[in-house]
Amino acid sequence: MNFPLYWTDQQAMSWPATVLASGEDGIVLDRSAFYPGGGGQPADVGVLEWGGVFTRVEGVDGSGALVPVAGDPVPPPGTPVVGRLDDVRRRSLMRTHSALHVVCGVVYRDFGALVTGSNMEPLTGRMDFNLPDVPDGFKADLERIVNEEIARDRAITARVVSRDEALANSDVMRTAKHLIPDQVEQVRIIDVEGLDAQADSGTHVASTKQIGEVTIAKVESKGKGFRRVRVTLPSA
Numbered sequence: 001m002n003f004p005l006y007w008t009d010q011q012a013m014s015w016p017a018t019v020l021a022s023g024e025d026g027i028v029l030d031r032s033a034f035y036p037g038g039g040g041q042p043a044d045v046g047v048l049e050w051g052g053v054f055t056r057v058e059g060v061d062g063s064g065a066l067v068p069v070a071g072d073p074v075p076p077p078g079t080p081v082v083g084r085l086d087d088v089r090r091r092s093l094m095r096t097h098s099a100l101h102v103v104c105g106v107v108y109r110d111f112g113a114l115v116t117g118s119n120m121e122p123l124t125g126r127m128d129f130n131l132p133d134v135p136d137g138f139k140a141d142l143e144r145i146v147n148e149e150i151a152r153d154r155a156i157t158a159r160v161v162s163r164d165e166a167l168a169n170s171d172v173m174r175t176a177k178h179l180i181p182d183q184v185e186q187v188r189i190i191d192v193e194g195l196d197a198q199a200d201s202g203t204h205v206a207s208t209k210q211i212g213e214v215t216i217a218k219v220e221s222k223g224k225g226f227r228r229v230r231v232t233l234p235s236a
Ligand SMILES: [Zn+2]
Pocket: 039, 097, 101, 198, 200, 202
């Protein structure tokens, strides 16, 4: 099975590729590190360079094709290109996504609450939890513990397992926001060593120290048991 480049090399910010198909509404490459969006993480943006020409990429459509900025020249099929992500934005998203997994692990381990949803932009994210009673000092305690875990520099690893193996992993199933669809034969798992494991297709930093110190900016109540935690990160 061929895995996308953003799975096999999360650090790939620039790579050679060949255009397989193209038109004004979408470009398909043989290899792409553009994250298509999903799991709360927005799609990458960047540029394709070919023979001194630049095609700006503003996102990825539902079929996985790269969406060029309207009016930019589009490379014809067969063209060799160099793909480049907006690496500052992508690294910010990797740190933000990994930070949310640390928050998820701490909120479950220390407060017994399950995640019900999440979303992020570079350097800011939110996580929703089912937490009926908010203990005194929750916001400050959560921030302190999350930063202690980040300072432990836990490894963050990605691995791909069979559907059966994923279903047998209680940590993974606990954090599975949606049941894994029947047709999915292989599941990618992001492991924050000793703290959190989730089925996840997103991009992450290699260890928690790379996240940097986070701030729990806000804890909101959105309804019965429904808490929303807002997390912010400093720029690198
Ligand atoms: Zn995730």
